[in-house]
Amino acid sequence: MKKLFIIFILLFITSCSYIEDIKKDITGEVIYEKIPIDNGNISVYFCPRDNCEEKLINLVENSEKIHCAVFELNLKNLTQKLKDKNAIIVVDDDNYDEFNYSNLYKDNREALMHNKFCIFDDRIISTGSFNPTVNGNTKNNNNLVIVESETLAKNYEDEFQSFMRNEFGRDATVENPKVILNNEILIENYFCPDDNCEQHVYDVINKSKQRIYFMAFSFTSDKLGDLIIEKSNEVEVKGIFENFQSSTEYSELNKMKNLNVITDENPAFMHHKVFVVDDVVVLGSYNPTSSGNSKNDENILMIYDEETANKFIEEFDYIWNL
Numbered sequence: 001m002k003k004l005f006i007i008f009i010l011l012f013i014t015s016c017s018y019i020e021d022i023k024k025d026i027t028g029e030v031i032y033e034k035i036p037i038d039n040g041n042i043s044v045y046f047c048p049r050d051n052c053e054e055k056l057i058n059l060v061e062n063s064e065k066i067h068c069a070v071f072e073l074n075l076k077n078l079t080q081k082l083k084d085k086n087a088i089i090v091v092d093d094d095n096y097d098e099f100n101y102s103n104l105y106k107d108n109r110e111a112l113m114h115n116k117f118c119i120f121d122d123r124i125i126s127t128g129s130f131n132p133t134v135n136g137n138t139k140n141n142n143n144l145v146i147v148e149s150e151t152l153a154k155n156y157e158d159e160f161q162s163f164m165r166n167e168f169g170r171d172a173t174v175e176n177p178k179v180i181l182n183n184e185i186l187i188e189n190y191f192c193p194d195d196n197c198e199q200h201v202y203d204v205i206n207k208s209k210q211r212i213y214f215m216a217f218s219f220t221s222d223k224l225g226d227l228i229i230e231k232s233n234e235v236e237v238k239g240i241f242e243n244f245q246s247s248t249e250y251s252e253l254n255k256m257k258n259l260n261v262i263t264d265e266n267p268a269f270m271h272h273k274v275f276v277v278d279d280v281v282v283l284g285s286y287n288p289t290s291s292g293n294s295k296n297d298e299n300i301l302m303i304y305d306e307e308t309a310n311k312f313i314e315e316f317d318y319i320w321n322l
Contacts, residue, residue, distance in 0.1 A: 037180045040124075040148025042303065044311045046318075047142040052130045053078050055144060059120050060085055067160045068118040069297075071285070074098060074133045087118075090163045107168045111295040115285050119156045124148050127156075127284055127299060129217070129271050139268035141215075141319055143312070145283060145301065151179040152189055152301075159191050159299070168297055170194055185305045192298040197286045201275060202227060204302060208277045211236040213316050215272035216252075218245040221288040225252035232259055240319055242270045252288075265322045276313055279306040 045055050053075050060066060060078070066087035072095040073079055079099075082089060088103045092113040096106040107113035117127040130142040155174050162171045173194050179187050190200050198221060205212055205227055212228055212235055219225065219241060228237060239261035246253040246263050253261065264270035275282040284300035286292050303309075 035178045035180050035186075036151040036176055037183060038149040038151050039182055042148075042181070042185070042305070042308055043146040044308060045144045045146075046315045047130055047136065047140065047144065048138050049318075050144075051137070052142065052144040053132065053137045055146065056118070056126060056132060057081050059118070059124065059126065059146065060087070063120040063124075065121050066118060067157065069113065069115040069160055069163060070118075070132055071095065071112065071114050071116060072098075072131050072133055075137060078132055088164075090160065105164065107163070107297070109168055111169065111291065112297070113163070113168060114292070114296040114298050115159075117156055117285075117299055119153050119160060122153050122157065123150050125152050125156050127301060129273050129283070129285065131271075135268060136271070139266075140271040141264070141266055141269070141315075142271050143274065143283060143315070145303075147181070147187070147301070149179055149181060149187070151176050152187065155189050155191075156299070159297075163297075169295070185303065185308075187304070188302040190300050190302075192286055192292060192296065192300070193294045196293065197298060197300050198223060198288065198293040200300070200302065201282055201286075201288065204277050204280055204282060205231065205275065208235045210278050211238075211276070213237075213276040213313065214239045215270065215274045215316060215319065216240070216288060217242045217269065217271045217273055218287040218289050218292075219252045220248075220250040220290065221252065221293070224288050225255055228252075229255060229259065237261075238316070238320070240264055240270060240272075240316065244269070262320065264319055266319070270319060272315075272319075274312055274316075276309050276316065279309040280304050281308050281312050283312075 060081045066085055069090040071092050090105045093106045093108050126146045128143040128145045130136050130144040190197050237259050241253045241263045243263040273287050281303045286298040286300045
């Protein structure tokens with residue numbers, strides 16, 4: 001019995017120090033904090049190449065409890081599958097009238113409920129830039145990320161329940177903003193406007209040592225744009241702006257024209273909202289804009305993982321070379 005107790009203590013110490021080592025490796029300093037540990041996989045898909053609708057349908061068919069908060073939804077097969085499973089769905093009010101469904105709720109504000117996430121059986125979440133629409137699935141460049149994590153599922157479920165209480169906009173900050181996946185991958189999770197997404201993205205970019213790549217549907221944040229220009233003197237910077245959105249006078253493209261940036265060639269939309277900073281991927285529904293940070297309901301994940309980063313770099317290169 002004594003030997004088993006010693007083994008347990010050693011395992012506990014090893015586990016705790018491992019979390020501290022991860023923090024030190026990522027930020028350069030050890031921060032003592034309690035971070036939940038989950039086991040699960042990260043799956044990354046890029047529309048239209050990967051048929052994102054099919055991936056969501058597979059999840060729906062294999063789940064019993066489904067909650068979704070999506071800006072818009074018009075994929076007929078997916079919509080029917082969600083109805084068949086009695087999923088509860090929240091949409092922005094601009095897209096509410098398209099549905100005839102009793103489990104449908106809406107955000108009536110002038111600001112947007114701009115999320116694109118679902119929670120499956122309280123253990124899996126899907127998020128990214130992918131609006132489950134015909135254009136989102138077949139024309140626009142998008143990402144869909146699926147993560148198995150009970151901690152993240154609870155975070156997203158808490159946010160979803162605030163919508164069910166009609167608490168759109170500002171509410172409580174996220175309870176567990178960090179989780180360690182499989183004892184090795186740190187994931188941070190925030191919801192705008194509650195958690196000040198812009199500042200979290202700023203903090204990651206500011207710590208860059210090697211590269212800052214971005215794909216931005218709409219990018220008007222002076223705070224982030226100015227930082228990227230400053231960091232371009234130290235690290236590699238490459239960026240892709242959505243062509244249509246970048247024609248406005250507020251676009252950060254106007255200040256970055258001397259950097260290694262382009263506008264996309266997709267006749268539809270380059271709809272990503274992604275930063276790859278060294279081996280950290282920032283993704284979700286958040287566009288780096290004032291409304292994205294302070295008015296709309298949005299979500300972001302920050303995934304500290306080289307494999308995930310490489311997948312997004314491959315997508316970046318694919319769009320860059322179109």
